[in-house]
Amino acid sequence: MPQRKLCLFEDEQFIDEFDVEPIEEALDDEEGIKFKKVLDDSITLYFKEVANHPLLTREEEVALGRAIEVAERDIIKACLLYPTQVIKFYNLLVKHSQDKTLDKLFKDYEELAKKEQEVETWLDLLKKELNDLYNLLTTEEKQSKEDIEVIIEKILDLIYKVRPTKILLDELSCEIRDFAKRYKSLHNQNILSKLSMKEKDFFGIPAEEVLASAELIENRFQEIKKAKEQFAKSNLRLIISIARKYASHGALLADLIQEGNLGLLKAIEKFDYRRGFKFSTYATWWIRQSITKYLAEHTRTIRIPVHIIETIYKISKIVSTKFYQEYGRDPTIEDLANITGMSIERLNQIFKYVKQPLSLEANIHHDEDRTLLEFIEDGNSTRPDEYTFNNELSEKVRILLSTLSSREEKVIRLRFGIGEKEACTLEEVGQKFGVSKERIRQIESMALRKLKHPKRIKYLKNLLFHGT
Incomplete structure (x- = not known):
């Protein structure tokens, strides 16, 4: 039984988590030369541009991660100085808690949600601190900035236990930013009279202070954007290194790179520098996940579920690298069952997905116009005799x-x-x-x-x- 034919991609070489080869080296080997011959000018120019951005060191990754966190903290802190935004934050917590969608507001909420008692304690404490902050901001007695900052720091510490998403930052800051844009669009002396009472009551703070907050928020968003762009540009070569491994599986290299870019952006959003691992290690999984999902949905006539594609890749790796190199032969179905821990029935079921459908319009020979359809018997028609x-x-x-x-x-x-x-x-x-x-x-x-x-x-x- 020719077991190697059971695998979807015979020559698939998987990328280890730390296997990040420079683009210069990737284009110098024999495989790279073959790709280079078929790439159009735009891809070639893209490769040259990517080569200008070196990979980040671990220290640089930590510095960028900290810069993003500091900017996010400043945005949240600026928003929480307004009672209306404190109320909005509280209401967002209530709504998403009821809808069980708090993961839209916090990146690591799903991990915390695994501990039911701990997540309830965290949520109750966050609501309590928001309530205390609102009371401080709305009391008629003048409160010291130190008292307000102490509570805001407590809230920030609770938030960064699960880290905020961009959705939360946008939700908290959108009214302040919109107010500043409307304010600047009015250029006469009666500017405040043109604002509705709702807008005046919404802030309860002099317009100059609101504008200052809006400017700070805009600046911090720009800092976050620049830091994420640096993360992205410095890891574009990682995308090419991974995409090249999949370029022979029925998709254009340019499309695979584009899908890898989407995976990289997700990795940037999810990355936590405090956990100690390199960003390239973390991003590899997201990039590969995005590319394999694209292949599963676009390169086959009949779509294969993504988890099946990943399983086939793992089996292919066993066949093309580990097992063949160790034993000098293709593994039998029993060998694969022993190595993967899957049953023979499950493996046979997976191998059925590998078979590609054959078009009835396909030519029998390249130099003939006769198609396969001409040689298939029609069971419903009468034979000539x-x-x-x-x-x-x-x-x-x-x-x-x-x-x-x-x-x-x-x-x-x-x-x-x-x-x-x-x-x-x-x-x-x-x-x-x-x-x-x-x-x-x-x-x-x-x-x-x-x-x-x-x-x-x-x-x-x-x-x-x-x-x-």
């Missing part, structure tokens, strides 16, 4: 019946369904002729005696003998 025999038999029966009288011929045809949709009973034939069924039986009996004449029987026997 049967068609010829049936036509000949029909003609001979017609000639034989023509030796009877017209009435006898019609009765025989109706009784046996010759040339009719179905055979008729004696009574039905009698009704057609306006006579009794006994008279029809007599006519039928007379006609059959004529047909049993030795000459006519010999005529039919000769036909049936040659037909068989």
Whole structure:
């Protein structure tokens, strides 16, 4: 049994988590040269541009991660100085908690949610701190900035236990940023009178302070954007290194790179520098996940689920690298079952996904116009020899019946369904002729005696003998 054919991608070489080869080296090997010959000018230019961005060191990754966190903290801190935004944050927590969608507001919420008691304590404490902050901001007695900052720091510490998403940052800051844009669009002396009472009550703070907060928020968003861009540009070569491994699986390299870019952006959003691992190690999984998902959805006539594609890749790795190098042969189905821990039935089921459908319009040979469809039997159609025999038999029966009288011929045809949709009973034939069924039986009996004449029987026997 040629086991290697069971695998979807025979030559698939998986990338280890730390296998990040520079793009210069990737384009110098034999495989890289083959790719280079078929790449268009835009891809070649893209490769050259990517080569200008070196990989980040671990220290640089930590610095960028910290810069993003500091900027996010400043945005949240600026927003929480406004009672209306504190209320909005509180309401967001309540709404998403009821809808069980807090993972939209916090990156690591799913991990915390695994501990039910801990997540309830965290949520209650966050709500309590927000309530205390709102009371401080709205009390008539003047509160010191130190007291307010202490509570805000407690809230920030709780938030960064699960880290905020961009959705949360946008939700908290959108009204302040919109207010600043509207304020700047008005250029006359009566600017405040043109703002609605709702807007004035919304902030309860002088416009100059709101504008200052909006400017700070905009600056911090720009800092976050620049830091993420640096993360992305410095890891574009990682995408190419991974995408090249999949370029022979039915998709353009440019499309794979684009999908890898999407995976890289997700990795940047999810990355936590405090956990100690390198960003490239973390991003590899997201990039590969994005590319394999694209391959599963776009490169096959019949879509294969992503988790099946990943399983096939793992099996392919076992066949093409580990097992073959160690034993010098392809693994049997039993070998794969022992290595993967899967049952033989499950492996056979997975291998069924590997088979590619074959088009009926496919040419049999490259130099011929004949297609596979021309060689497939149509089970519903009559074979040529049967068609010829049936036509000949029909003609001979017609000639034989023509030796009877017209009435006898019609009765025989109706009784046996010759040339009719179905055979008729004696009574039905009698009704057609306006006579009794006994008279029809007599006519039928007379006609059959004529047909049993030795000459006519010999005529039919000769036909049936040659037909068989």
